[in-house]
Structure formats: structure tokens, C-alpha cells
Amino acid sequence: MKGNIVRRSILDGITVTVLGLVLISIVVDPTTEQLMNLKFNSFLFLALMVFGAMLSHLLNSIFGIKTLGQNLFEPDYEKAKAEAKPIYRTFWGWHFIVTLIVLFVVGLSKTQFSIIELLDEDGFEGAKRLFAGIFxxxxxxxxxxxxxxxxxxxxxxxxxxxxxxxxxxxxxxxxxxxxxxxxxxxxxxxxxxxxxxxxxxxxxxxxxxxxxxxxxxxxxxxxxxxxxxxxxxxxxxxxxxxxxxxxxxxxxxxxxxxxxxxxxxxxxxxxxxxxxxxxxxxxxxxxxxxxxxxxxxxxxxxxxxxxxxxxxxxxxxxxxxxxxxxxxxxxxxxxxxxxxxxx
Amino acid sequence: MSEPVLKIRNLIKTYPNGVQALKGVSFDVKKGEFLVVIGLSGSGKSTLLRCINRLHDPTSGEIVFNGVDAAKLQTTSEVRSLRKRIGMIFQHFNLIPRHTVLGNVLVGKLAYTSTWKSLFGLFSEGDKADALKYLKLVGISEKAHIRADQLSGGQQQRVAIARALTQNPEVLLADEPVASLDPATCHVVMDYLRKVNQELGITIICNLHFLSLVRIYATRVIALKGGELVYEGDPKNIDQAWFEKIYGEGAKEVHIN
Known part of the structure; x- marks a missing residue:
């Protein structure tokens, strides 16, 4: 198989997997025990990867809709053929934007981002003491x-x-x-x-x-x-x-x-x-x-x-x-x- | 004069990408002659020269040099001792820019020097005297201690000639030696090649673009077209009909003086 198709399948597969896993966690709201089940989760991950790669193949080859992976990894002579469209009118554009937004939200949740902690008075006093010492x-x-x-x-x-x-x-x-x-x-x-x-x-x-x-x-x-x-x-x-x-x-x-x-x-x-x-x-x-x-x-x-x-x-x-x-x-x-x- | 120093038989070179640069070329090179190879860019001239000293490996055919088939040499040490006896100069001179002129000429002695001595730059006094002698021959001995990249194109090509002579070769290959020089310098470099040919008796095989130079310097000419030999003979006999056969119809001869 050509290198660019492998790369396309992996990238599209991963984006579909991330979206799929986020959707599943919202719907099912898994318990800690379920989260720690490595075997089942690996299977789920692989299944979504395969599904994503197949979906990507279906879109690109059968329907002629360009996914993000195709747009990024296709060879230069293919890129030259594409007509120039604004990014918001392309499938791959929305593919990219939706993935980025989902990743950002997951990032906020994973790092326990909290404005309240940042503005907490006690914590702020501690930081002030530290800076006072350092300066x-x-x-x-x-x-x-x-x-x-x-x-x-x-x-x-x-x-x-x-x-x-x-x-x-x-x-x-x-x-x-x-x-x-x-x-x-x-x-x-x-x-x-x-x-x-x-x-x-x-x-x-x-x-x-x-x-x-x-x-x-x-x-x-x-x-x-x-x-x-x-x-x-x-x-x-x-x-x-x-x-x-x-x-x-x-x-x-x-x-x-x-x-x-x-x-x-x-x-x-x-x-x-x-x-x-x-x-x-x-x-x-x-x-x-x-x-x-x-x-x-x-x-x-x-x-x-x-x-x-x-x-x-x-x-x-x-x-x-x-x-x-x-x-x-x-x-x-x-x-x-x-x-x-x-x- | 009649003894062939090189016998080339049915030489074929196919590159890994499928391009067939030489399609079965056969000719003899006589001892002491100034043989010029002409032909369009891509006709296989450079490939031919590089097969002779095995910078490229021929696909099939024979290159008999002093009774030994150079095309069949297998080990790198055999190939190196072949190159030791065949000097080469290039279109872009291929000197080491950061080394001195003398240092560049001494490169011609690498095949005669043990690896460790050469890595420490320990060339014998005899080697240095040889290098200076050949620098004098090409009229550039006063530049011996200047860095090679400080010289003009013509001077660099003369250093390259001195480097090849320091190898003490029987045959000198010249791949488009004047193609990147101006017309005046062209003749200076070609005159030195003729001097090497006539005074030292070294056989020269030289690729050239300009027919006007061919008529002045060559003792014999062969022409390549699309990897095949299309002409072999005296430079004076190249008439308009031959010219068009070699370079294609409608081609006009450019003169440089």
C-alpha cells in the first residue's frame, strides 16, 4: 500500500476514534472500573480505528469527499488538481475544526483547568510570599x-x-x-x-x-x-x-x-x-x-x-x-x- | 602509435531508473592520441568516461586496459589500482575548496600513500617535488600555498590537471573540461591539455561541446548520439551532413575563438 494512504488512514482513523471515544464517554459515563479495563478499551480503540480508516476510504474513494488525512498527505500532483475553495466550504476543513474543538475541550477537562483555583485568595497569598522571597x-x-x-x-x-x-x-x-x-x-x-x-x-x-x-x-x-x-x-x-x-x-x-x-x-x-x-x-x-x-x-x-x-x-x-x-x-x-x- | 591502450567492446550502461545511457558502444583508443568525444547533452559522453575509470559500473561489455578487462574488476582495491593509472578532470574542477593548491595536487598521490600517512598529511618529499613540478608545468606554481577556492575557474582547472598528472597516469579523461569557462580561458586550458598529450605522451580522452575546439585539438573524433556511436574518424572530415546527423537537423555550429 502506498505510504500516503497508510498515513491518511491512520490520521483519519485517530480523529474518528477520538470523536467516538468522547461521544461514548458522554453517553455511557463510565465508572472507574470500566476505565481501567485495558483489554476491552484497547479493543474498542482498535475497532474505532478500523471503522475510521474504512470510513475515510469510503469518503475518499467512493464519494470523492476529501478528508483531513487525504488533504494533508496526498501527493503534490493530486494537490495541484484540487480547486481552491474557502476552508469552511470543504469537508476536511470542518473535519479539522471539529477535531480541534473536541481536543481543546478534552484538554480543559483533563488538566482540571479552573479559574476559581487561579483566583483563590489563599493560594495567591502563597505565591506572593514565594515571589517576595525570590525577589x-x-x-x-x-x-x-x-x-x-x-x-x-x-x-x-x-x-x-x-x-x-x-x-x-x-x-x-x-x-x-x-x-x-x-x-x-x-x-x-x-x-x-x-x-x-x-x-x-x-x-x-x-x-x-x-x-x-x-x-x-x-x-x-x-x-x-x-x-x-x-x-x-x-x-x-x-x-x-x-x-x-x-x-x-x-x-x-x-x-x-x-x-x-x-x-x-x-x-x-x-x-x-x-x-x-x-x-x-x-x-x-x-x-x-x-x-x-x-x-x-x-x-x-x-x-x-x-x-x-x-x-x-x-x-x-x-x-x-x-x-x-x-x-x-x-x-x-x-x-x-x-x-x-x-x- | 598503433597499439590500442583501451579496447572498448559493446559497452552497455543502464541506470537503476531504467535510462539506457550507453547502448553497446565499441571503439579503440590508440596510445598517445588526443581522442575527442562529441555529442549532445545526455548522449552518454559523461557516462562513457565514468565507466572507463569505474566511477560508474558498466552494466555489460568490455573495457580492456593493458590487457585487463576493467569492466570485470570486482574488489575496491582492484578498482583503485585502475584509477591510479587513469587520471580525470571534470567540468566543475572538483577540487577541495578549503585546501591549498599544493594540498589539492597531492591528492593525486593518495593511491601511492598509506592511509595513516595520508590522514596526517605526511606526503614524502619526492611526492611534494612531483606535485610542484606539475604545478610548474601548468604554469601555476606561484599559487601553491593559496587556498584553491581563491583561484579563477581556469586556474582551478589547471590545478585539476596537475592533480591528475601527479598520479602519473597513462590515460587522462577530461569530462567537458572547458564547459564552465569563458572562451579565452578555454584555449589556455585546452593548450595545456595538448602540451600534456604531446610532451608527456599521455593519451587523452576528452568530452567537448564545441566543434571549433574539436578541429583545433583533436587527433581523432568519435560521436555519440542517444548512447550509440554514430561517427568515428578524422576531425577534418566532419562536414555539414555529419554535423546534422550528430546534432540533429537545423542545428547551427557555434564558433568560439
Missing amino acids: NPNWGVLPAAVLNIIETIFMAFLATMLAIPFAFILSFMAAKNIMRGPVSFGVYLFIRTFLNVTRSVEALVWAIIFSVWVGIGPFAGMLALMIHSIASLTKQYSEMVETVYEGPIEGVQSCGANKLQTIWFAIVPQVILPYISFTVYRWDINVRMATIIGLVGGGGIGTMLIKYQGQAMWPEVGTIIVVIAAVVWIMDQASAYIREALK
């Missing part, structure tokens, strides 16, 4: 905060440095234009999949894993950032490799160079500046991430922040926030200037 920082903890943020910066720095060699080598193995041939393509697919899985696990989760492995502290945080940086840098690097000009590659190959020589002489000179630029940006991102990772025991300023926050010592928290904000702002500016100069 009157206790500068007594400044030396400790500075020492801790230095730890955080070096966590990020070392994580970036250690990630570079891994990412550099992996990036060529994760580039489609280099990994031609059946064996190479297999390696390419394996590395791509491995990196995607690694990247989809948040650095925060890696920090939790490593804090069990090597104990709570900056080493665990650094390892977490390194793993995440390897995966992210490899992806960015390999995308650069995939956009290099073929000309120099042909030129070097025509001289009888082997694969390693071709990469080193024809590809590396083309990607080295973007590589440096991505790496500087990654360090900048890592400093920000290192702060968050500290919250789960990754060491540095984050760990200090969570300690004072736990004791509701808002003036101390205020100092720490000021230090974090200053460093993040400086890193952000510095990395922007460096990247600009590297263009």
Missing part, C-alpha cells in the same frame, strides 16, 4: 551557588568534549550517501535506530539511571549528558554529511583514494565548520540541561536548587535563579557570536 535574594549563598554553577558548566563541557570523538566517527556511519551497498546500509539502519532510541530517552532519565550506577553527583550528570550529546550530535553531524557536494568526492575518488581517504579529504573539509558550530551550540544546550539534571541528583547547581526548594527557603532559591539566569544568558550570547563568526 529578595539571600546573597549569603552566592559563593556556594557560584561554585556549584562552575561544576555545572564543567559537567556540560566535559560531556560535550567526550561526545565529540564518538559522534564524529558515528556520523559518517549514519549518513546515507556514504553507507551504500547492502552491508553498509545494514550498519546505517542499525546505527540510526540505535541513535533514535537513545535520543528518545530523555537526558533526565539517563541521569536517573547513572545516579543508580555511579552514585548521585556530577559524574552521573555528566555521563547522562554525554550519552544524550552523542546521539544528538551524531544526528546533526550526519545530516551535514548528507548534504555535501558530490564533486570533490568524485575528484578524490578518481585519483584512486580509498574510502577513509575520500572521507578525510573530500567530506571532512566540507563539514568541519558546521561541526564546530553544532558542538558549541550543544555545549550551550548542555549547560541548560545540566541544571535540570541536577534536580534528579546529577550534581551541580540543580542539586543545590532542589535542596533549598525542598525547605521552602525562597530567598536562597532566588539567588540560585539569578546565577543560573546570568550564566545561561552569557552562554547563549557567546555561543551565538561564535556560531555567527564560523559561518
